[in-house]
Amino acid sequence: MSDIEVPAGELKIVGGPMLELLNGFIRELREAGLPVSLTENLDAMQAVKHIPLEDREAFKYALAATLVKNNTHWRAFETVFEVYFSLRGREYKLGDELDDLLAGDEDGDGQEAPEGMDGMRGSGGGGEAMTPEELAEMLYKALQNGDEALMRALARQAVKRYAGMEPGRPVGGTYYLYRTLRNLDLDAVLDKLMQQRKAEAPDLSTLEERLEHDEYEHRIEQLKKEVEAEIRRRLVADRGVEAMAKTLRKPLPEDVDFMHASREEMVSLRKAIYPLTRKLAVRLARKRRHGRKGPLDFRSTVRHSLSYGGVPAEPKFRYPRPSKPEIFVIADISGSVAAFARFTLHLVYAISNQFSKVRAFVFIDGLDEVTRFFEGVDDIADAVHRVNTEADVVWVDGHSDYGHALEVFWQRHGREVSTKTTVLILGDARNNYHASQSWVVKEIQKKARHVFWLNPEPRSYWDTGDSIVGEYGAHCDGTFECRNLRQLEKFVENLT
Amino acid sequence: MAYRFDTVDDVRTRLKGADYLADEGIAGVVYLADRLGKPIIVEGPAGTGKTQLAKSVAEITGARLIRLQCYEGLDESKALYEWNYKKQLLRIQAERNSDSTWEELETDIFSDEFLLTRPLLEAIMAEDPVVLLIDEVDRVEVETEALLLEILSDYQVSIPELGTVEAKQIPLVFLTSNNTRELSEALKRRCLFLHIDYPDLEREKEIVLTKVPDITESLADQVARIVRSIRQIELKKSPSVSETLDWARTLMLLGVESVTEADAADTINVLLKYQSDIAKAVKELADDKGGQRRALGKIAP
Numbered sequence: 001m002s003d004i005e006v007p008a009g010e011l012k013i014v015g016g017p018m019l020e021l022l023n024g025f026i027r028e029l030r031e032a033g034l035p036v037s038l039t040e041n042l043d044a045m046q047a048v049k050h051i052p053l054e055d056r057e058a059f060k061y062a063l064a065a066t067l068v069k070n071n072t073h074w075r076a077f078e079t080v081f082e083v084y085f086s087l088r089g090r091e092y093k094l095g096d097e098l099d100d101l102l103a104g105d106e107d108g109d110g111q112e113a114p115e116g117m118d119g120m121r122g123s124g125g126g127g128e129a130m131t132p133e134e135l136a137e138m139l140y141k142a143l144q145n146g147d148e149a150l151m152r153a154l155a156r157q158a159v160k161r162y163a164g165m166e167p168g169r170p171v172g173g174t175y176y177l178y179r180t181l182r183n184l185d186l187d188a189v190l191d192k193l194m195q196q197r198k199a200e201a202p203d204l205s206t207l208e209e210r211l212e213h214d215e216y217e218h219r220i221e222q223l224k225k226e227v228e229a230e231i232r233r234r235l236v237a238d239r240g241v242e243a244m245a246k247t248l249r250k251p252l253p254e255d256v257d258f259m260h261a262s263r264e265e266m267v268s269l270r271k272a273i274y275p276l277t278r279k280l281a282v283r284l285a286r287k288r289r290h291g292r293k294g295p296l297d298f299r300s301t302v303r304h305s306l307s308y309g310g311v312p313a314e315p316k317f318r319y320p321r322p323s324k325p326e327i328f329v330i331a332d333i334s335g336s337v338a339a340f341a342r343f344t345l346h347l348v349y350a351i352s353n354q355f356s357k358v359r360a361f362v363f364i365d366g367l368d369e370v371t372r373f374f375e376g377v378d379d380i381a382d383a384v385h386r387v388n389t390e391a392d393v394v395w396v397d398g399h400s401d402y403g404h405a406l407e408v409f410w411q412r413h414g415r416e417v418s419t420k421t422t423v424l425i426l427g428d429a430r431n432n433y434h435a436s437q438s439w440v441v442k443e444i445q446k447k448a449r450h451v452f453w454l455n456p457e458p459r460s461y462w463d464t465g466d467s468i469v470g471e472y473g474a475h476c477d478g479t480f481e482c483r484n485l486r487q488l489e490k491f492v493e494n495l496t
Numbered sequence: 497m498a499y500r501f502d503t504v505d506d507v508r509t510r511l512k513g514a515d516y517l518a519d520e521g522i523a524g525v526v527y528l529a530d531r532l533g534k535p536i537i538v539e540g541p542a543g544t545g546k547t548q549l550a551k552s553v554a555e556i557t558g559a560r561l562i563r564l565q566c567y568e569g570l571d572e573s574k575a576l577y578e579w580n581y582k583k584q585l586l587r588i589q590a591e592r593n594s595d596s597t598w599e600e601l602e603t604d605i606f607s608d609e610f611l612l613t614r615p616l617l618e619a620i621m622a623e624d625p626v627v628l629l630i631d632e633v634d635r636v637e638v639e640t641e642a643l644l645l646e647i648l649s650d651y652q653v654s655i656p657e658l659g660t661v662e663a664k665q666i667p668l669v670f671l672t673s674n675n676t677r678e679l680s681e682a683l684k685r686r687c688l689f690l691h692i693d694y695p696d697l698e699r700e701k702e703i704v705l706t707k708v709p710d711i712t713e714s715l716a717d718q719v720a721r722i723v724r725s726i727r728q729i730e731l732k733k734s735p736s737v738s739e740t741l742d743w744a745r746t747l748m749l750l751g752v753e754s755v756t757e758a759d760a761a762d763t764i765n766v767l768l769k770y771q772s773d774i775a776k777a778v779k780e781l782a783d784d785k786g787g788q789r790r791a792l793g794k795i796a797p
Contacts, residue, residue, distance in 0.1 A: 035681070037681075037685055039685055040685060043532065043534070043688075046532055047528050047531075047532060050527070050528060050531040050532070051504075051524075051528075052503070052504075055504070057520045057524070058504050058520065058524045061520060061521045061524035061525060062524060062528055064521075064689075065524070065525045065528060065536075065688040065689055065690060066528075066688060066689075068689060069537070069684040069685075069687075069689045070678075070689075071539060071540075071675075071691045074691065205756060205757055206757060206781075206782055207722075207755070207756065207757040207760060207781055207782070210725060210780075210781055210782075211718070211721045211722065211725060214721070214724065214725045214728065215721065218697075218724075275675065278676065279675075279676060279677055279678070282676045282677060283677060381730065
């Protein structure tokens, strides 16, 4: 399956079009945020010399092994790779087929998919004539049998038919994806598949049923990927590689903005937070162990001096007693900033053994303590979920009211703030023009060790519209912009 | 220099001969490491065969495996070399009565004879083919990583008293990491990067079939599918390949031919190590997700 347009001979001296192409590819990777150094660039050039170019997979791994040194960057790499290297082959080498495909002919793949295709040929002799019902029926069969070749062909057909792609139309790939998938209605297909399976084998145990279900789900995922790839191929053909790479460019998980994360990005964020918390915990524990030595331990020094005949040859030091602050987290969990609050709570609780006590309060316009959800719970994600569903945070209308929430905090818990307490307030300080009651923050600051305000909005938006972060910030020991995991991690690490 | 492997497929088939089922990515990177003479950083969840890869490669190339297990506090004298000072002292004492000069003595006690080689130096000095495995490199401190840099980029070790020792042949080097911390850029830049994730269904089944003698194909298939389902649940610790194998062996010992829910619930503690994970998985597996839920309570959680 030679998908890359440069003949093998030309590559022996990496130069010409291949060099051009690889350079563009690496430039794009850097644009996407991957740190590719010059040596790595050269390594990649070396590596591809050793790989037979016909083997697209090997080519991909050769580039990945030399250019991508962090697993979270893999997805970004894959996207860029698909854009740069998959279509080119089709465009150059399989040019005719592509035209055929655009014209609605399925012959190129027809041979690979014997049984399903027969029905189609019989009824019309070409993809053009297939009715939506026939397409759905064939898709159903392909999914049922796990026939990958047929699935691929059908994915193409579906994109052609349903996506309604027009050349030059400035619409993103997600729009076409959505249109295609909506027409295929895969959820219903899945239900139907399961029902048929149950009808065929009525004595399936729940476990077996579950396994069947997972299998079908897996196949449907495959199909979705095929559809996505097909859309991408067509878009690249229409707009050119560089423009396309630019539209597809997505921030790396650690750079995703909390406030504007799409659902898919949220999932990747949630996945990213686990290793992150683990790394953070290990790092902090190590820092503690290797921390600066404490003051001289006189007793221990004298005791050890006995083995040197009374000469204090080996001075002993006390271990430093690191301060373990108490943390109060007061978080706005109204719609716009909920995700941010969730991640912060998650991170703070993940390293809660670094603190003597962690208490969490959430608010929208009313305030509720949610510490109880986290106590004795293994699964932080679960606790955070309960916070979002069970906490009693609405007082009047469910629009953020920082003033009232802070006032309630002060009345109920103000007394518990002590000199050991570090208070974190999370929110965008968009107060819907209510009274700010910033005196509360001032009072808290007087009693507490530190008060920090974390704002998930970009700094340039602060104090615009109904944001009054400046007013509160005047009484805080620090206000921080925490738009993504990277910034959040940095803040939390410095907290201990 | 003669290469160890002819093609990517060659790597794959030979690894398979050593009962290690490599996927396209693994075989490709091993092949490249041989061609480019570069070390490989192998990263991935615990129990996916990172260390085993190094062992298997050593086996198929007929090389000796030299292993450096990393831990916090690892230093030069444990990783690179050390002077055998006791022997040096003895030498000096023995010299006392003879009339050799100081210079003679000095060159004498700082010679190969008094050098204790540690794994890294041993790999460099080896005459026979070796595979060097630096295990769990993320456990050493960032500063200690610097020890490795000279070896990894130039395959040489500088010993102040002796000069630079260069490698007689370029060993294949594997560094494994469990990703408890970010490795330094300097280290990453010098290496090829390989992420080994949980295998896909087909490969896992193959692995079970290869590694568990006498297992039937249908049971292996079922095991692989159940494990895949469990990995989709959000757990503290997903089952690793080695745990899958343990589980398959357990099922074999119990004489199970086809896994029922009760079997799964009884033996799932082989797969999962946290009580909360077990409870969650048992509950999830009993749930058919299909909407038409059957009478629950078949399995006692």
